[in-house]
Amino acid sequence: MEKVMKKSLLFLSENAFFTKIAKKYGLQYGASRFVAGETIHHATKVIKSINEKGFKVTIDHLGEFVEDRLEADENADECIVAIKEIASKELDSQVSLKLTSIGLDISEKVALDNMNRIMKVAEEYKVFVTIDMESYSRCHSTIELYKKLKSRYENIGTVIQAYLHRSESDIVELNSLSPNLRLVKGAYKESHYVAFPKKKDVDDNFQKIICMHLLNGNFTAIASHDDRIIDFTKTFVQNNNIPKEQFEFQMLYGICKERQQQLLEEGYQVRVYLPYGKDWYGYLMRRMAERPANVQFVLKGMFK
Numbered sequence: 001m002e003k004v005m006k007k008s009l010l011f012l013s014e015n016a017f018f019t020k021i022a023k024k025y026g027l028q029y030g031a032s033r034f035v036a037g038e039t040i041h042h043a044t045k046v047i048k049s050i051n052e053k054g055f056k057v058t059i060d061h062l063g064e065f066v067e068d069r070l071e072a073d074e075n076a077d078e079c080i081v082a083i084k085e086i087a088s089k090e091l092d093s094q095v096s097l098k099l100t101s102i103g104l105d106i107s108e109k110v111a112l113d114n115m116n117r118i119m120k121v122a123e124e125y126k127v128f129v130t131i132d133m134e135s136y137s138r139c140h141s142t143i144e145l146y147k148k149l150k151s152r153y154e155n156i157g158t159v160i161q162a163y164l165h166r167s168e169s170d171i172v173e174l175n176s177l178s179p180n181l182r183l184v185k186g187a188y189k190e191s192h193y194v195a196f197p198k199k200k201d202v203d204d205n206f207q208k209i210i211c212m213h214l215l216n217g218n219f220t221a222i223a224s225h226d227d228r229i230i231d232f233t234k235t236f237v238q239n240n241n242i243p244k245e246q247f248e249f250q251m252l253y254g255i256c257k258e259r260q261q262q263l264l265e266e267g268y269q270v271r272v273y274l275p276y277g278k279d280w281y282g283y284l285m286r287r288m289a290e291r292p293a294n295v296q297f298v299l300k301g302m303f304k
């Protein structure tokens with residue numbers, strides 16, 4: 001039953017007709033548990049309320065796989081507006097972005113030009129930017145662009161996916177840059193040639209790269225809702241005297257809220273990944289497909 005539900009939700013996430021209907025008839029009211037709204041003005045209000053509870057934030061302007069130069073430039077402009085808003089309202093928020101939203105699928109040069117525009121403003125306004133990691137086919141270019149940018153700007157990080165065979169050597173290679181990295185399990189469907197197919201191997205590799213990056217003395221964001229990964233990290237940092245300033249936990253907005261609160265109360269830094277933008281529909285459907293129980297939250301929100 002769950003499999004059928006997941007398949008249907010993924011189908012609906014890509015269906016243009018249903019997207020239009022859902023947007024027109026108010027599914028956004030249900031989406032508000034997982035998405036901050038359609039504009040940066042909606043998002044800044046939500047960031048403020050999250051900050052007031054003691055959480056840090058990273059915002060993500062939804063959108064990916066752009067093939068049109070104008071759209072890529074507009075998405076980069078949107079990031080720049082977001083950075084200025086965060087700074088002017090003195091919010092405790094970083095910015096996360098996907099390189100395909102600012103032109104990586106057009107060319108590496110378009111993505112790099114847009115990143116340079118974004119980073120100049122981010123450096124001036126002292127806002128940290130994380131480049132999300134996308135599918136394996138974009139991993140090499142993402143790491144190479146990251147290396148170029150990190151040699152010019154301090155306030156930039158990226159993501160390493162534990163399910164990839166290459167992640168351990170990426171951690172070793174990037175170490176000379178003292179990078180601030182977000183470590184995740186990995187969210188895309190990849191072939192067994194490049195990724196561990198078994199959950200246990202992914203989890204083992206996740207723990208391995210968490211230890212490596214922390215012991216290298218680098219800032220580490222552990223982005224996971226998995227209790228075993230979180231508990232493993234807590235024990236590891238305690239046994240190795242790693243200060244709480246050297247790492248943080250990151251979770252998605254609206255997911256495992258009680259766990260987020262508990263970590264905060266235990267004195268850990270917790271950052272909430274907060275998406276916003278007109279493209280909220282596909283994101284929402286993917287979160288529901290990950291865990292069909294989320295459908296009830298969306299329905300509750302709609303009726304409220």
Ligand code: FDA
Binds near residue numbers: 224225226227287294
């Ligand atoms: P896992 O999937 O094993 O889930 C553990 C438990 O968490 C579940 O049993 C459930 O209780 C809860 N849970 C997980 N997902 C849920 C959901 N949707 N609704 C409700 N409960 C849920 N990936 C990537 O490839 N590139 C990236 O840049 C990023 N960036 C990123 C940032 C942040 C802040 C997070 C939290 C995650 C990412 N990811 C990502 C996604 C990541 O790779 C991974 O797919 C998800 O975090 C799910 O894996 P978990 O580690 O949470 O464990």
